[in-house]
Amino acid sequence: MSSQVGFSGKNVSEVTVESIRRGDVTLDDVRIHPNTLAHQAEVARTNGNSQLAENFLRAAELTGLSDDEVLRYYDALRPGRSSSQELMQIADDLMAIGAIKNAELFRQAADVYARRGLTAK
Numbered sequence: 407m408s409s410q411v412g413f414s415g416k417n418v419s420e421v422t423v424e425s426i427r428r429g430d431v432t433l434d435d436v437r438i439h440p441n442t443l444a445h446q447a448e449v450a451r452t453n454g455n456s457q458l459a460e461n462f463l464r465a466a467e468l469t470g471l472s473d474d475e476v477l478r479y480y481d482a483l484r485p486g487r488s489s490s491q492e493l494m495q496i497a498d499d500l501m502a503i504g505a506i507k508n509a510e511l512f513r514q515a516a517d518v519y520a521r522r523g524l525t526a527k
Contacts, residue, residue, distance in 0.1 A: 412439060413469060414432060441468035464511060468508070484497055486526055491516075493519065500512060
């Protein structure tokens with residue numbers, strides 16, 4: 407799939423003011439496609455920014471989730487919001503849906519938060 411498509415698969419060139427006025431454009435037509443994020447990761451890595459590349463790849467894994475799920479995970483990562491066990495459970499849940507990089511992030515957070523006293527009391 408081209409890096410110029412929305413989540414729905416519609417090419418961005420088809421998203422015009424007129425198509426929006428007609429009601430031919432949905433939210434998924436303008437939502438970023440995981441392949442676009444993977445391409446951005448390649449560009450970042452090629453230009454020496456491996457940390458940004460990893461961020462793009464984690465984002466790509468989350469594109470299939472609802473906004474509420476993503477916000478729930480974001481909130482869980484805030485210091486003092488989750489126990490180590492809760493972070494590990496989220497890591498397992500993410501692994502089960504193939505979000506391997508995000509699962510690893512949650513495992514690392516569980517470890518670091520526990521060592522620094524940042525887990526929920």
